[in-house]
Amino acid sequence: MANQGSLIALILLSCLVAICYGTVSFSSLQRTLIVTGSPQTGQVLKGGVDKITVTWSYNTSFPAGTDSSYKKVKIMLCYAPISQEERAWRKTEDHLNKDKTCQHKILTTPYKPSNNTLTWTVEKDIPTATYFIRAYVLDSHDKELTYGQTTNTEKTANLFDVLAVSGRHLSLDIASVCFSAFSVVSLFVFFFLEKRKAKSQTK
Numbered sequence: 001m002a003n004q005g006s007l008i009a010l011i012l013l014s015c016l017v018a019i020c021y022g023t024v025s026f027s028s029l030q031r032t033l034i035v036t037g038s039p040q041t042g043q044v045l046k047g048g049v050d051k052i053t054v055t056w057s058y059n060t061s062f063p064a065g066t067d068s069s070y071k072k073v074k075i076m077l078c079y080a081p082i083s084q085e086e087r088a089w090r091k092t093e094d095h096l097n098k099d100k101t102c103q104h105k106i107l108t109t110p111y112k113p114s115n116n117t118l119t120w121t122v123e124k125d126i127p128t129a130t131y132f133i134r135a136y137v138l139d140s141h142d143k144e145l146t147y148g149q150t151t152n153t154e155k156t157a158n159l160f161d162v163l164a165v166s167g168r169h170l171s172l173d174i175a176s177v178c179f180s181a182f183s184v185v186s187l188f189v190f191f192f193l194e195k196r197k198a199k200s201q202t203k
């Protein structure tokens with residue numbers, strides 16, 4: 001009986017270790033990257049058309065060598081608080097495996113402390129919303145170590161908008177244009193028939 005108890009305890013403990021080890025909480029990450037993005041505050045970028053330039057570098061205020069375990073940088077497009085309101089599917093969670101703030105990956109690339117620039121055309125499937133850009137530093141196991149972002153901690157500064165011009169909307173537009181044209185034509189046909197009926201009745 002005692003053995004069974006300790007076995008269960010052991011299993012529970014190893015589960016706990018696995019959960020804790022596998023989960024990185026955002027609040028534990030230091031902001032060691034300086035990230036800047038080209039969009040101006042409030043700028044509206046069109047999906048499939050407009051480009052974003054992102055630059056990032058190691059903040060040398062942190063001790064030299066701290067970045068020795070940095071292997072990759074993952075650049076993400078993230079929802080600003082205003083575009084998360086009443087949308088559970090974009091909710092911010094401290095545990096990064098549950099966090100839905102940053103859903104659109106721009107690029108993952110090997111880590112370099114300086115001279116990093118990328119230009120990215122906003123993809124057509126990016127939903128219309130307000131965004132900022134965040135970069136995660138990953139270790140050799142793709143675990144988040146530190147981060148950097150284009151906005152302040154409160155996520156109120158340097159936010160920009162994306163206006164989606166997706167194919168789905170285009171086909172919906174075409175469908176509604178066709179439908180309107182059909183209604184107009186039907187109206188004329190109806191009018192014409194009515195008039196003809198009226199004429200034949202007066203004869």
Ligand SMILES: *[C@@H]1O[C@H](CO)[C@@H](O)[C@H](O)[C@H]1NC(C)=O
Nearest residue numbers: 031032033034059060061062
């Ligand atoms: C670099 O890090 C220091 C210490 O955290 C911070 O005070 C400073 O604002 C950072 N520099 C930039 C450009 O973010």
Ligand SMILES: *[C@@H]1O[C@H](CO)[C@@H](O)[C@H](O)[C@H]1NC(C)=O
Nearest residue numbers: 057058112113114115116117
């Ligand atoms: C960064 O780029 C500048 C100009 O292109 C170059 O002079 C400098 O050596 C580069 N620095 C690093 C660390 O690659």
